[in-house]
Amino acid sequence: MAFNAVVVWYLSSSNLAKMAEERKDAWLPVIVTILGLSLCLFCIGLIPVDIYSVSSTADISSEVRDAVKILYYVLYGCVLAFIFAIIPFTYFYYEEYGEDISCYRRVFAGCKYTIFLIVIVIGIFIVGLFVKGGSPDSESKDYEKYVKHIIDTENSGEATMNFALACAGLLGLVAWLIYTAYGFASFPIGFMKGTKNADEEQSSLEHDIAVTHEKRRAIAAKHLGQKMPHRDEARLSLLRNEEQQLAKKFNNISASRGCIRFCACLRPFMFLFGFAFFLMTLVLVVSIVLTNIDKVVNSDCGLTCGYTLSHPKKWNPLDAFLVIMAKYFPLDYVIMVVVIAYIYFATLSGISSIGIRFLWISLYKVRAGATRPQGLLISTLIMMFSIMALNMELMSLFPQYATYGSQTYGPDHTPCDITAPLEDCRMTQIGTIIHRIFMRISFFGIVFYFATWVFVGFVAISFVIAIFRRRPSNVAEEDSDTEWDF
Numbered sequence: 001m002a003f004n005a006v007v008v009w010y011l012s013s014s015n016l017a018k019m020a021e022e023r024k025d026a027w028l029p030v031i032v033t034i035l036g037l038s039l040c041l042f043c044i045g046l047i048p049v050d051i052y053s054v055s056s057t058a059d060i061s062s063e064v065r066d067a068v069k070i071l072y073y074v075l076y077g078c079v080l081a082f083i084f085a086i087i088p089f090t091y092f093y094y095e096e097y098g099e100d101i102s103c104y105r106r107v108f109a110g111c112k113y114t115i116f117l118i119v120i121v122i123g124i125f126i127v128g129l130f131v132k133g134g135s136p137d138s139e140s141k142d143y144e145k146y147v148k149h150i151i152d153t154e155n156s157g158e159a160t161m162n163f164a165l166a167c168a169g170l171l172g173l174v175a176w177l178i179y180t181a182y183g184f185a186s187f188p189i190g191f192m193k194g195t196k197n198a199d200e201e202q203s204s205l206e207h208d209i210a211v212t213h214e215k216r217r218a219i220a221a222k223h224l225g226q227k228m229p230h231r232d233e234a235r236l237s238l239l240r241n242e243e244q245q246l247a248k249k250f251n252n253i254s255a256s257r258g259c260i261r262f263c264a265c266l267r268p269f270m271f272l273f274g275f276a277f278f279l280m281t282l283v284l285v286v287s288i289v290l291t292n293i294d295k296v297v298n299s300d301c302g303l304t305c306g307y308t309l310s311h312p313k314k315w316n317p318l319d320a321f322l323v324i325m326a327k328y329f330p331l332d333y334v335i336m337v338v339v340i341a342y343i344y345f346a347t348l349s350g351i352s353s354i355g356i357r358f359l360w361i362s363l364y365k366v367r368a369g370a371t372r373p374q375g376l377l378i379s380t381l382i383m384m385f386s387i388m389a390l391n392m393e394l395m396s397l398f399p400q401y402a403t404y405g406s407q408t409y410g411p412d413h414t415p416c417d418i419t420a421p422l423e424d425c426r427m428t429q430i431g432t433i434i435h436r437i438f439m440r441i442s443f444f445g446i447v448f449y450f451a452t453w454v455f456v457g458f459v460a461i462s463f464v465i466a467i468f469r470r471r472p473s474n475v476a477e478e479d480s481d482t483e484w485d486f
Helices: 002-011 016-022 028-054 062-095 103-130 141-151 156-193 198-222 230-255 257-265 267-298 317-328 331-354 373-397 399-404 429-440 442-468
Strands: 356-358 361-364
Touching: 002 028, 002 373, 028 062, 028 331, 028 373, 028 399, 028 429, 062 103, 062 156, 062 373, 062 429, 103 156, 156 267, 156 331, 156 373, 156 429, 156 442, 198 230, 267 317, 267 331, 267 373, 267 442, 317 331, 317 399, 331 373, 356 373, 361 373, 373 399, 373 429, 373 442, 399 429, 429 442
Parallel strands: none
Antiparallel strands: 356 361
16 A cells, blocks of 8 residues: 555646645545555455465465455455446546535535446346356366366355456456557556657757747737737637746756756666566567467367366466476565566556547546546556456466466376366466356356457557657646646
C-alpha cells in the first residue's frame, strides 16, 4: 500500500493540493485508487504463495492450501466489488460537485449511475448458478480421471464465483489487448529512446511562443479601435490560452534543468534497463507463442476444453527456466515476482502512453504529476480488468510451473502432470480455478486462446508504433481544462 501511495503521488496532478483546499473530498479518489492498486498487487502477489504451498520444497498442510483458495476468492470478490461498485460510485460522486449540491444529492447521483452495474454483476452470479457446463471429450483414461477429480469436487458456490471471474476476465481482455500489449512495447522502448533534448525543446518552445504572440498581435492590430467580431474574439482567446500553456511549459523546463541534466547522465544506464526490458518482453511473447502452438497440437481435449494442456510437451523458455531455478530455492519465486511485476508496470506504461480514451476521443491524460483524480480512478479500473485477464493467461506464460510448481514424483523425479498419482502431485489453486473454468465452459478457453494470438499481433504492431513515435517532452502536460470537468 505504501508503494502504491508513492505511485499515486507520482501520477497525481500538481494541482491536487490546491483542489484539496477547495474541495474536502479531493482525497477520496486518491484513497480509492491506492486501495484498488494495492488489491491488484495482493492478487498477483498471492500467486507465488500459491505455488509455494504445493511445491515439493514446502511441507504445508491441506488446511493452509484451503486457506489460500479462500483468500483467492476473497480477494477476487473484492476486485469485483471495486470494479462494479466502489470505483464507479466514487467517480460519479466526485463528478457531482457544486456549491449548491448537497451531500445527499451527490450520494444519490453516485448510486443512480452505479446501480445498473450492480444489477449486471448480480445477473452474472445468477447465470453462473444455472450454467453447469459440460465435460471435455478425451480418449485418454488418465485424462478422464483427471477431469473427474477437477470437476466433480467443485461445489455450486465455487462454480458461480468461477463463472463471474471468467466473465470479468473476458472484459479484461480489452485492457489486456490494448494497454498491456502496447505497454510491452512502450515500456522498454521508452527507456531506450529517452526524452527530447532539453535545449532543442526550449528553442522550439521559444519559437512557438513568438509565433503565437505574433498571431495574437496581428488580430488585435487588425481591429484596433473597432469592435472585434465574435469569431476573432474566440480565436484570440484560444491563442492567449495557447501562449500561456507554452510559457508555462517553457518555465517548467527551465525550473527542472538540474533534474533533466541528472537524468541525462543516467542515459547509458536507462538504455541498458530498456534493453533488459526488451529481452523480458521477447521472452514473454516467445513463451506465449510456443505454448499456444503446444495447445493446438498436443491438447488432449481440443475445443471441448478450450485447448487446455494436460502436460506441456513443447519447450517454453520461461517455464523451463522457472523449473530449473526451483532447484535453487527461492530464486524461482523471485524470478516469477519479477515477471509479474514487469507485466504490472508494462500495463501502467501502456495506460500512461495511450491515456484514457473512448475510441479516438481522449478523456484523461495519465502523466507524472499531471493526472486528474478521475483519471486515477479509471486507470485503476483498467489495471483491475487487466489483472483479471492476466490470471487467465498464466497458463500461456508458464503452464507447467503455474499448475504444479516444482513438484516431481517417482524415483526419477518426473515433473508432475495428469498421469501422476493424485496423492503425489497437488495442483495449485489458481491452476485448479482456471482448469475448472475452461473444462466446464470451453467457450472461455476458446476465446482466451485466440485472444492470445491477437495479443501477440498487437505487441508486434505496438513495437512499430513505439519506435516511430516521437520522444516525450521533459515535462508533463496537464489538461487545458482548469475546471477539472469533462
